[in-house]
Amino acid sequence: MSAAISNHNRFHPLKFALWLGIASMIMLFAALTSAYIIRKAQGNWVDFRMPALFWFNTIVIVVSSITMNWTLRSFKRFKVNACKIALAITLLLGVVFLIGQYFGWQALNEMGIYINGNPSGSFVYVISGVHAAHIVGGLIIMLIILLKMSTTPFNPNRLIRVELMSTYWHFVDVLWIYLFIFFQINIF
Amino acid sequence: MSDQVINPAIRPVFTGDPTHQQDSTGEIHDHGHHEHHKDNFITKYIFSQDHKMIAKQFLVTGMFWALVGGMLSVIFRVQLGYPNQAFPILETIFGKWAPGGIISPDFYYMLITMHGTILVFFVLTAGLSGTFANLLIPLQIGARDMASPFLNMLSYWFFFLAGVVMLTSFFLPDGASDVGWTAYPPLSGVREASPGSGAGMDFWLIGMTLFIFSSLLGGLNYITTVLNLRTKGMSMSKMPLTIWALLITAVLGLLSFPVLLGAAILLIFDRTIGTSFYLDNIFINGHALANDGGNAILYQHLFWFLGHPEVYIIILPAFGLVSEVLATNARKPIFGYRAMILSLLAIAIIAFVVWAHHMFVTGLNPFVASVFVFLTLLVAVPSAIKVFNWIATVWQGNIKFTPAMLFAIGFVSMFISGGLTGIFLGNSALDIELHDTYFVIAHFHIVMGVSAFFGMFAGVYHWFPKMYSKMMNNTLGYIHFWITIVGAYLIFWPMHYMGLAGVPRRYYSFDAFQSFNMFGSLNEFITLAAMLVFFAQILFLINFFYSIFYGRKLTTANPWQSNTLEWTTPIKAGHGNWPGDLPTVYRWPYDYSKNGDEYIPQTTPLREGETGGH
Incomplete structure (x- = not known):
């Protein structure tokens, strides 16, 4: 063993890479929301209320973060079944969130706020749509991990995957909360 | 056995991890576990x-x-x-x-x-x-x-x-x-x-x-x-x-x-x-x-x-790349190592707060414009520090004029010429006159296009031996350099005058404009210079590809007598880079001409009474 070990091991490189990725995703949404602010300041802006359904979706995604945390804790304690159940519930909640967002867009449509109408509405559709794409990415990773867990024997060495997935999921959850508050403040 | 990063408990998860790999000759380096997979053509080259x-x-x-x-x-x-x-x-x-x-x-x-x-x-x-x-x-x-x-x-x-x-x-x-x-x-x-x-x-x-x-x-x-x-x-x-x-x-x-x-x-x-x-x-x-x-x-x-x-x-x-090539070939430590790092950081930070200087003529509020003028001109400070340090690095150095070194020196020349016109354009008042003219074209092609190319050429000539274990042809390299630097100035220097006279960029033809007709022959001259420079680059391509296959074989692992770690790897380094343990570093990379030694690699332990610093 070279002495190199003592110099490193501070932080797993993949975790570090994920945080860098998160930094770049933050920049993407910062760009989109600041574009919103700049555009709003120029007038010709239609005000409307966010449909109530989005409150429900927000609660769903927050709960999914809690169940994701449950997944990670069970994994660390080698509680295989609890872990699978928790992950399945998280996955399900993620899907419910996506469906909820879809009906949220339907509700916007019924209010007369169209994606190709005034930019105030377009921004909500596009920004929440880009966020939904990030949710889809997270769900695909979750599905892969869940299938792997169900088909292969429990392997504690896979902890890093679960940790990465959990960090990402909390991030997209917090991201939605930010976007939701942003829309509430700006549109109201 | 060294396994430098991956926590043993989680190692198997980390697919594609370098410690799993072996080099092209099939030697396994290092690692506590053995996965003897052989590289085939697809995994090696594609x-x-x-x-x-x-x-x-x-x-x-x-x-x-x-x-x-x-x-x-x-x-x-x-x-x-x-x-x-x-x-x-x-x-x-x-x-x-x-x-x-x-x-x-x-x-x-x-x-x-x-x-x-x-x-x-x-x-x-x-x-x-x-x-x-x-x-x-x-x-x-x-x-x-x-x-x-x-x-x-x-x-x-x-x-x-x-x-x-x-x-x-x-x-x-x-x-x-x-x-x-x-x-x-x-x-x-x-x-x-x-x-x-x-x-x-x-x-x-x-x-x-x-x-x-x-x-x-x-x-x-x-x-x-x-x-x-x-x-x-x-x-x-x-x-x-x-x-x-x-x-x-x-x-x-x-x-x-x-x-x-x-x-x-x-x-x-x-x-x-x-x-x-x-x-x-x-x-x-x-x-x-x-x-x-x-x-x-x-x-x-x-x-x-x-x-x-x-x-x-x-x-x-x-x-x-240029800092490295200049110090190595001037056989002198880089001047102002910390200042070089700080100026890089300063440029990076300022980079995010100057974007509106591209938009001075979009109806930007003049007060906001003045803020962006100030921030833009601030870039001149770290840039000037860098230029000063490069010149101070080669000053009185024992310069080895390799093609890489020539391109590095050419880079400094280009960067100064192009950088100075940036000060003109960064002023919102002057920019109203110069915006969207050939002056802008000349500025950014010299400071960013040609300079970056020169840095890239310096890098390619310098690290070619590391990449392909062969040397490039020097004579072709010199011809390539001189045609390129003279030609690049011949292309872009006249454009400043055209820009000052108001010749707009992106126009298809100036025939219909009485005021720009006088530049007809100058435009023809620029076109000929551009063709010349383009064909000089073909010379470079020939040199590059010919040398990969038929270049002089590298006989020493450290052809430029450089201090950095890449030259401590074997001439043909496999996947994993070092056949044995990873090298240990004791000193900074710029100990050139120190205490009578022409160069002291980073892996040389400190001598008595020596400090590893700068």
């Missing part, structure tokens, strides 16, 4: 996860794009140098794009758009950063490979795919995008606006999106590797300046490219779904478009928030 092979892939792809991008400029220079003169061969080659042997206006705009896009993104971003970050980061910090070789491979293939999409767009019925490399709406937002605004622009957007993914994957890998995988003793303050420059470049890319993606997403929605983020009150062919409430300036803000850091993404790696 879907390679070895950072050195990926670097070569980036370099050769970048060279292909440089050839294409350069060729485009020669073609449109023909129109500028010989307006409306028929060259039947052009019709033979390009068919309907050059009817009667004269380049059509649509084709001209396609050429300048793709020239800009290709050179800025595909050559000077991916070709430059991609090559040298991949080659040098693991080698110079003492790592076996990147943090995630798999993501690294993906980064290259996203870039390759982006290239395929861009290349395909040339063969669309309506041609490639012709809206300018900045893709400003409404020209880029309305499909009917110009021939290239339709399918050509779609391909451009898809290509750029793929490119952004490539750049982000590469960038997060570079940063992670530099911060986590340094070998023992390689503290941040002992890193070569190349690594500092590449690290800061990657940070800039990681924070600015997502903003371009955001701008592109909104643009895609405007084009497809009919949203009005950028479009408002547009009439085309006598009928009004439905889009209402958009703002085209919004796009410019988003674009230049990327666009300006992008300029530094191009030039910072060249800073790093």
Whole structure:
């Protein structure tokens, strides 16, 4: 063993890479929301209320973060079944969130706020749509991990995957909360 | 056995981890576990996860794009140098794009758009950063490979795919995008606006999106590797300046490219779904478009928030390469190592707060403009520090004029010439006169285009032996250098005068303008100079590819007698870089001509009474 070990091991490189990725995703949404602010300041802006359904979706995604945390804790304690159940519930909640967002867009449509109408509405559709794409990415990773867990024997060495997935999921959850508050403040 | 990073408990998860790998000769290096898989042709040359092979892939792809991008400029220079003169061969080659042997206006705009896009993104971003970050980061910090070789491979293939999409767009019925490399709406937002605004622009957007993914994957890998995988003793303050420059470049890319993606997403929605983020009150062919409430300036803000850091993404790696080449070949320590790092950081920070200097004539509030003038001119301070330090480094050095060294010195010359005109353009009052003239073209081609190319050439000539275990031909290198530097000045110097006289950029022809007719012969001269420089680059290509196969074989592992770690690897380093343990670093990389020793590699332990510092 070279002495190199003592110099490193501070932080797993993949975790570090994920945080860098998160930094770049933050920049993407910062760009989109600041574009919103700049555009709003120029007038010709239609005000409307966010449909109530989005409150429900927000609660769903927050709960999914809690169940994701449950997944990670069970994994660390080698509680295989609890872990699978928790992950399945998280996955399900993620899907419910996506469906909820879809009906949220339907509700916007019924209010007369169209994606190709005034930019105030377009921004909500596009920004929440880009966020939904990030949710889809997270769900695909979750599905892969869940299938792997169900088909292969429990392997504690896979902890890093679960940790990465959990960090990402909390991030997209917090991201939605930010976007939701942003829309509430700006549109109201 | 060293296993430098991966916690043993989680190691099996980390697929593509460098410690699993073996080199091309089949030797297993290091590692406590044994997976004897053999490299076949596909895993070694095509879907390679070895950072050195990926670097070569980036370099050769970048060279292909440089050839294409350069060729485009020669073609449109023909129109500028010989307006409306028929060259039947052009019709033979390009068919309907050059009817009667004269380049059509649509084709001209396609050429300048793709020239800009290709050179800025595909050559000077991916070709430059991609090559040298991949080659040098693991080698110079003492790592076996990147943090995630798999993501690294993906980064290259996203870039390759982006290239395929861009290349395909040339063969669309309506041609490639012709809206300018900045893709400003409404020209880029309305499909009917110009021939290239339709399918050509779609391909451009898809290509750029793929490119952004490539750049982000590469960038997060570079940063992670530099911060986590340094070998023992390689503290941040002992890193070569190349690594500092590449690290800061990657940070800039990681924070600015997502903003371009955001701008592109909104643009895609405007084009497809009919949203009005950028479009408002547009009439085309006598009928009004439905889009209402958009703002085209919004796009410019988003674009230049990327666009300006992008300029530094191009030039910072060249800073790093040049610093390394100058110190090595002047046989002197780099002057002001810490000042070099701090000025890199300062440039990177200022990069994010100067974007509006590209928009002085968009009706920007003059007070806001004055703030941006101040911030823009601040860039001159760290830039001047760097120039001063480079000159002080070679001052009274025992200079070895290798082709790499000549290009590094040429870089400093170009950077000064181009940098000075930046001070003119950074003033909002002067910019009103100079905006969108050939003065701007001259400025950014010299300071960013030619300079970055010089940095890249310095890097290629210097690290070619490390990449291919062969030497390049020096005589061809000298010829290449002298034609290029003289030719580049001959192309761009006269453009300053044209710009001061108000000659606007992007115009297809100046025939109809009495005031610009006087520049006819100057334009012809520039065109001839451009052709000459282009053919000098072919000389470089011949030298490069000939030397890979038939170049003089490298007989020593350290041909330039350099201090950095890459020269402590075997002449033909396998995947994993060092056959035994990773090297340990004791001193900074610039101990040249110290205490009677011409050079002292970083792996040499400190002597009695010596400090490892600067």
